[in-house]
Amino acid sequence: MQNDQKNFDVLVAGGGQAGIIAAICAAEKGAKVCLLEGAPRTHRGGNTRHTRNLRPMHIGPLSVLSGTYDEDEYWDDLMRVTKGKTNEELARMTLRRSTECVEWLEKRGVQFQPPLGGTLHLGRTNAFFMGGGKQLLNALYRHGEKLGIEIHYDAMVSDIEFEDDAFKNVTVNDQKIYAKSFVAAAGGFEANIDWLKEAWGDVAENFIIRGTPYNTGGLLKLLLKNGAEQIGEPDQCHAVAIDGRAPKFDGGICTRVDCVSLGVVVNKNAERFYDEGEDFWPKRYAIWGRLVAAQPDQVAHVIIDQKAKGSFMPPVFPAETANTIPELANKIGLNAETLEKTISEYNAAVQPGDFDHTELDGVHTEGLDVNKTNWARPIDTPPYSAYCLRPGITFTYLGVAVTDKAQMKMANGALCKNVFAAGEIMAGNVLGQGYLAGIGMTIGNVFGRIAGNEAANHALNR
Numbered sequence: 522m523q524n525d526q527k528n529f530d531v532l533v534a535g536g537g538q539a540g541i542i543a544a545i546c547a548a549e550k551g552a553k554v555c556l557l558e559g560a561p562r563t564h565r566g567g568n569t570r571h572t573r574n575l576r577p578m579h580i581g582p583l584s585v586l587s588g589t590y591d592e593d594e595y596w597d598d599l600m601r602v603t604k605g606k607t608n609e610e611l612a613r614m615t616l617r618r619s620t621e622c623v624e625w626l627e628k629r630g631v632q633f634q635p636p637l638g639g640t641l642h643l644g645r646t647n648a649f650f651m652g653g654g655k656q657l658l659n660a661l662y663r664h665g666e667k668l669g670i671e672i673h674y675d676a677m678v679s680d681i682e683f684e685d686d687a688f689k690n691v692t693v694n695d696q697k698i699y700a701k702s703f704v705a706a707a708g709g710f711e712a713n714i715d716w717l718k719e720a721w722g723d724v725a726e727n728f729i730i731r732g733t734p735y736n737t738g739g740l741l742k743l744l745l746k747n748g749a750e751q752i753g754e755p756d757q758c759h760a761v762a763i764d765g766r767a768p769k770f771d772g773g774i775c776t777r778v779d780c781v782s783l784g785v786v787v788n789k790n791a792e793r794f795y796d797e798g799e800d801f802w803p804k805r806y807a808i809w810g811r812l813v814a815a816q817p818d819q820v821a822h823v824i825i826d827q828k829a830k831g832s833f834m835p836p837v838f839p840a841e842t843a844n845t846i847p848e849l850a851n852k853i854g855l856n857a858e859t860l861e862k863t864i865s866e867y868n869a870a871v872q873p874g875d876f877d878h879t880e881l882d883g884v885h886t887e888g889l890d891v892n893k894t895n896w897a898r899p900i901d902t903p904p905y906s907a908y909c910l911r912p913g914i915t916f917t918y919l920g921v922a923v924t925d926k927a928q929m930k931m932a933n934g935a936l937c938k939n940v941f942a943a944g945e946i947m948a949g950n951v952l953g954q955g956y957l958a959g960i961g962m963t964i965g966n967v968f969g970r971i972a973g974n975e976a977a978n979h980a981l982n983r
């Protein structure tokens with residue numbers, strides 16, 4: 522970076538969707554903008570690279586969404602998952618302003634798919650990006666470059682300086698960069714295993730991080746150290762059970778294993794521990810990360826038989842298979858006798874009924890310590906298959922508190938006049954716990970736009 526480029530109107534840290542959207546909004550207002558992305562260009566875009574959709578409120582149908590999804594229904598959905606742990610003012614504003622997301626993105630080159638069909642039931646609530654998060658990012662970066670935003674890769678913010686309670690500069694690669702306004706959009710701290718261990722203990726060593734290794738929470742820590750008000754709990758996050766053979770970081774969505782409701786899940790002691798058929802999988806998959814995290818060595822195995830094959834999306838890694846349960850147990854390192862006993866007891870407890878995986882069929886077990894309440898069929902048709910499961914952390918919720926102008930709140934009750942935050946780094950304002958598919962990108966889009974506009978307003982004295 523040249524010396525004459527060290528002063529900007531708006532400086533944005535983090536090159537995921539929240540950051541690039543904020544940068545675009547500020548540049549469109551006429552501000553001189555610099556975007557600092559900690560990752561190299563090949564890995565730009567953080568967790569956004571892995572995304573597929575966002576969840577916009579709408580009165581429809583629209584070209585990309587079927588039916589209508591109004592505020593009352595959206596709010597009820599959010600209440601159900603957060604159990605009320607949300608800031609109602611900010612959450613309702615997010616829902617209302619989500620109506621603008623699709624058009625805003627389309628105008629800047631992002632393309633969407635027609636409403637999704639099939640069994641996921643998301644065609645009415647979730648707008649899918651054509652080509653996923655990478656296409657969205659490529660379009661937005663292209664647009665940002667045309668607007669003249671100065672973009673730096675390998676540009677991890679390592680320090681931040683405040684003066685008189687206002688942002689002054691950041692340090693990147695031993696160089697100070699100054700700006701009139703600062704937008705913090707550097708994601709959560711999910712890739713920082715040491716920080717996760719502070720909340721979860723040593724079990725966090727066995728967590729797999731589904732997204733970018735660059736979201737280490739360094740900027741979040743600096744903001745908190747400099748007096749920002751913390752929002753959210755350190756152990757609250759989106760966590761799913763993923764294939765235990767997934768890479769430690771960045772495996773993305775293809776490491777999902779979607780056959781839990783069709784089989785049984787045992788821990789390393791070959792014992793079942795939770796109702797695999799509690800509800801439809803899309804409504805339950807986000808609780809299984811925590812469930813597996815609570816098991817010995819944070820590992821579990823889903824066991825299915827031949828009947829289940831073809832009824833779920835095939836995982837990217839092949840299953841271990843065997844013609845008998847003891848043989849399968851030996852292959853996956855479980856005690857063969859115990860696994861056989863667990864499966865036999867489960868099979869004996871299955872009650873007659875008409876299996877139907879497209880509805881809550883009530884086909885259940887009786888008399889077990891842990892009963893299965895739907896889709897309980899005996900596991901009796903070889904070959905048997907097993908997939909190893911581990912907790913997969915998607916993103917953390919602890920962040921900085923913000924206002925409806927995305928302005929960062931300080932722990933002493935003041936507002937920081939020139940620091941704004943968007944995306945995962947402030948998502949905990951809306952998501953105190955739980956998750957609603959597509960709301961991560963919705964929060965980042967809405968607050969990215971607000972943060973960019975407000976940062977430019979401050980810098981340009983408007």
Ligand SMILES: Cc1cc2nc3c(=O)[nH]c(=O)nc-3n(C[C@H](O)[C@H](O)[C@H](O)COP(=O)(O)OP(=O)(O)OC[C@H]3O[C@@H](n4cnc5c(N)ncnc54)[C@H](O)[C@@H]3O)c2cc1C
Pocket residue numbers: 534535536537538539540557558559560565566567568569570571572573574575576676677678679706707708709731732733735736737738739740772773774914915916943944945946958959960961962963965
């Ligand atoms: C596998 C997966 C699938 C997902 N699918 C969906 C989905 O379909 N829909 C949905 O709504 N949500 C989804 N999410 C969640 C979604 O990714 C996030 O909510 C959203 O992308 C957050 O955007 P962001 O810009 O805040 O963070 P990110 O996109 O993660 O961007 C943060 C950026 O900050 C950079 N950075 C970090 N530290 C620094 C620093 N100190 N200095 C400079 N830069 C730094 C990183 O390199 C990164 O590029 C998914 C997440 C994962 C992991």
